[in-house]
Amino acid sequence: MLLIKNGTILTMIGEPIENGQVLVDNGKIINVGKDISGTENCQVIDANGGFVMPGIIDAHCHIGMWEEGLGIEGSDGNEITDPATPQLRAIDAINPRDIAFTEAYENGVTCVCTGPGSANVIGGQFTTIKTKGIRIDNMVLQQTASMKVAFGENPKRCYNAKKQSPSTRMATAAILREYILKTKNYMENKEKNSSFDMKLESLIPVVKGELNVKAHAHRTDDIFTAIRIAKEFGLKMTLEHCTEGHLIAEELAKEGFTAIVGPSFGSKSKVELREKTFETAAVLHKAGVKIAIMTDHPVIPVHHLPMCAALAVRAGLDEETALKAITINPAEILGISEKVGSLEINKDADIVIFDKHPFDIQAKTICVLIDGEIVFKR
Template structure:
């Protein structure tokens, strides 16, 4: 058992609790509040007047898929030989020794959703993991968190260079729809003893509406194409990046799909990013869209996640909402809010303690816990 005391609790579920306390036992938070009764001789951790918050969550990145400091040998995120690879799994590529995972938890990012890139129309399966561990199998929160699908510039660029389809947006949409139809037919015929197809097996949870689709979309037209197909097949889906979302925020609110927005730090390095602005999260939130913020690591280093939130505040997003966009909202969007995302009794003791408000760019983590274990202590 461990008592964390003498800090401001940013619970994500209500008002901040000044001089609050957290009681942790067996990897879980068991009590949150002020002046908690504690057993005699209970070990304590003094936050020394700092800020205590749930560990941060990056809902879209590629940590461990493109290893830090390596070129081809560490690049395992795009199987750019086939535009449809739904059977690929992130857990078979993530290297727990990627230095970026250490940097993540040292800066308070305790959970990430990581997976394939956007070269293929259907890229494969994302996984949600804790950022501390030696073996991926023991770090998993969701072995299969979502199916990655990409629209727009990236699949076009990869396969037109190979003189293959897709070289147009029409072909990208057609390939995605074709695989959804094939999967529906495969599912109907499966009980009749039809042959086994690993790709289509991987898509069965998608067509059943059981597995979320992560739709890589930047431009407004691509966003609407993704929505059109999702509605046609009854898919669960989140809109990833959503760079032009500020132009269509009212439409997105009406449709009801959540957005994992970003990355916003960096240059407008391709055509689809020409409308990139940090105003997007605030505009989407004001319209009623649930948002999370991403780094898209290695595009932006994963430990810059709180900086992404701070810059969103500078551009008009309320501070409380910016904190939720890197904690509770991604947990809810990913379907893991029963485990992480807020400081509540019963949840995993994934906790970050800062010496200043976490959205102050000069703030440092002083302590970080994952599953109740101290994984980082400054000094």
């Protein structure tokens, strides 16, 4: 049993608890509040007036897929040989020994959804994992978390260079429709046809609405194309990046899709990013769109996710929503909120203690727990 005391508890489900406590046992949170006492042999962690919050969650990154400092040998995120690769699984490429994982959990990022890049129209399957471990199979929360699809500049650029389709936005949309329709036909004729198609098998949960589509879209027209196709086929979908979302916030609010916003830090490195701003999250939230904030690691190193949320606050997002955008909101969007994202009884004891408010640029982690185990202590 472990007791965290003398901290401001940011539960993500209610008001902060001043000078509160969190009690942990067998990897789970068993109590949160004031005046909690542990057993006689209970291990005590003194937060020393710091801030105690749930482990931080990045709902869209590529950690372990593009490894730090390795170049082509550590680059396993884009299979640029076929514009439709739904059969690819991130779990087969993630290297837990990537130093970025250590930097992640030491700085309070305890859970990530990571997967293929956006070179292909259909890139493959994302997976959700805890950030501490030596064997990927033992880190998994969701082996198949979502199916990556991409609109706009990236598929065009990659396949135009190869002189093949898609080299236009029309072809990108057509390829996605083609594979959805092929999958529907495959499902209808499966009993009569004994031939096995791994690509179409991988898309069956998408067509059934059981598996979320992670739709890479920066520009307004690409966002609307993603929505058009999702509505056409009844797909479950999240809008990823949503860089120009602030320009169409009212329209997006009407549609009801959630947005995983970012990476908003850094230069406008391509045409699609010319409207990039940290104001996007605030404008979308105020319009009624549910948001999470991402790093798109390695675009922004994953351990800087709190900084990205803080910059969104400076650009107009309220502090409470910004905290939720890196904790409970991504957990709910990913479908893992029964385990992580807030400090509640029976949830995984993924807990971070900061010496200052997590949005203070000088804040440091005092202690980090994953599944009740202390994985870092300063």
